[in-house]
Amino acid sequence: MKTAADVFTIIAMLAGLFFFVAGTVGLLRFPDTYTRLHALTKADNLGLGMVVVGLLPQAGNIVVALKLIVVWLLVMLTSSDVSQLIARAARRQEKRS
Amino acid sequence: MISAISVGIGILLLALALWTVVVRDTFAAVAGFIPYGLLLTLAWLVLRAVDVALTEAAIGAGLTGALLIRAASRLHPTETAAQAETPGLATRVAAGVAATAVAVVIALCLLRLPDPAPTLAPEVARHIQATGVGNPITAVLLSFRAIDTLLEAIVLLFGVVGVWSLAPDRCWGGRPGLAQAVGPNDILVYLARVLPPIGVVIGIYIFWVGADHPGGKFQGATVIAAMWLLVMMSGLRDAPPVSRRWLRAVLILGPAVFIALGLLGAVMAGAFLAYPDGWAKLWIIIIEAALLPSLAVTLVLLLIGPPQRPEVSP
Numbered sequence: 001m002k003t004a005a006d007v008f009t010i011i012a013m014l015a016g017l018f019f020f021v022a023g024t025v026g027l028l029r030f031p032d033t034y035t036r037l038h039a040l041t042k043a044d045n046l047g048l049g050m051v052v053v054g055l056l057p058q059a060g061n062i063v064v065a066l067k068l069i070v071v072w073l074l075v076m077l078t079s080s081d082v083s084q085l086i087a088r089a090a091r092r093q094e095k096r097s
Numbered sequence: 098m099i100s101a102i103s104v105g106i107g108i109l110l111l112a113l114a115l116w117t118v119v120v121r122d123t124f125a126a127v128a129g130f131i132p133y134g135l136l137l138t139l140a141w142l143v144l145r146a147v148d149v150a151l152t153e154a155a156i157g158a159g160l161t162g163a164l165l166i167r168a169a170s171r172l173h174p175t176e177t178a179a180q181a182e183t184p185g186l187a188t189r190v191a192a193g194v195a196a197t198a199v200a201v202v203i204a205l206c207l208l209r210l211p212d213p214a215p216t217l218a219p220e221v222a223r224h225i226q227a228t229g230v231g232n233p234i235t236a237v238l239l240s241f242r243a244i245d246t247l248l249e250a251i252v253l254l255f256g257v258v259g260v261w262s263l264a265p266d267r268c269w270g271g272r273p274g275l276a277q278a279v280g281p282n283d284i285l286v287y288l289a290r291v292l293p294p295i296g297v298v299i300g301i302y303i304f305w306v307g308a309d310h311p312g313g314k315f316q317g318a319t320v321i322a323a324m325w326l327l328v329m330m331s332g333l334r335d336a337p338p339v340s341r342r343w344l345r346a347v348l349i350l351g352p353a354v355f356i357a358l359g360l361l362g363a364v365m366a367g368a369f370l371a372y373p374d375g376w377a378k379l380w381i382i383i384i385e386a387a388l389l390p391s392l393a394v395t396l397v398l399l400l401i402g403p404p405q406r407p408e409v410s411p
Binding site: 085 | 284285287288291292295
């Protein structure tokens with residue numbers, strides 16, 4: 001049982017890390033602000049989500065597990081809003097120039 | 098494994114610090130300083146100083162970062178003129194010598210530290226029972242070294258006075274910051290409606306667990322301050338004019354309660370800021386609860402800047 005949980009954690013964390021690496025590569029390689037934001041939100045939402053899912057079996061008690069999920073939900077809420085704000089600011093700057 | 102992480106964080110910290118100092122553009126320097134603060138948070142976590150890590154993340158990276166971004170955007174119009182000026186050779190040599198001397202002195206001090214380093218931790222562990230709190234950091238901040246915390250709160254208050262004193266005469270007593278014009282269906286308005294209820298609960302939670310776990314009034318106040326700033330930035334509620342009496346009352350509430358209980362301690366327990374036997378926990382909670390709103394309002398007012406709009410009489 002313990003081993004199964006550990007294997008699950010490792011697989012989920014690796015998946016999360018993959019999304020973070022992919023998001024970082026996208027941030028460095030993509031040509032403009034909008035596509036870079038697109039890459040970043042993948043890292044934030046899916047990457048952090050997989051890391052949180054991977055940590056759940058290791059949390060030990062339900063309160064810690066719930067806190068982890070709340071952290072993920074809050075990051076999703078704020079990162080999606082912030083990326084929209086950045087995209088709008090970028091568009092305004094483009095219009096002006 | 099841990100040492101590999103430590104070395105990685107150390108290298109990144111040095112690189113970011115170098116970038117922040119060397120880069121010419123002010124905004125780029127600020128953009129380097131904020132991740133520097135977040136990395137420092139990780140460094141404190143590796144050292145298992147969770148309280149310091151929380152403070153660094155909230156105050157060092159978050160609040161100071163926001164302050165610096167504001168400062169950088171204010172300096173933007175004069176930046177090209179400032180960059181065109183090159184200091185003379187003598188000035189540069191003097192600055193280099195002075196900076197090197199300071200670095201050498203600090204390095205010598207670090208290298209000559211006795212091993213093991215002098216520590217008061219066993220003393221704190223021995224006497225923590227008397228304070229009634231379980232988190233040694235809180236015990237130090239509000240009992241053993243309460244005078245430091247009191248002075249910190251007062252220094253922040255002076256900071257607000259300093260910021261206000263930058264107001265032009267016609268705006269004195271008016272509203273700080275510029276008026277925000279944001280559409281009612283804006284995403285910022287949505288965020289400012291959804292996030293603050295959650296943020297305020299989290300802020301109070303961080304404050305409350307500070308008695309026994311990492312956390313406390315400073316970190317909690319920063320979260321609450323951020324929520325209020327969000328509401329102001331979205332234009333849902335305007336900033337209050339600095340002449341409002343309730344605003345000033347909240348500002349001085351924390352330090353005033355702190356000083357009053359300190360004087361009461363002088364009468365009841367024989368020394369300023371001493372707590373009578375058995376009352377320590379209750380007094381600490383009262384002081385922390387009074388400091389929380391004061392600190393939150395202080396941080397908001399520090400960030401939002403001096404009054405910029407004269408108050409229109411209704």
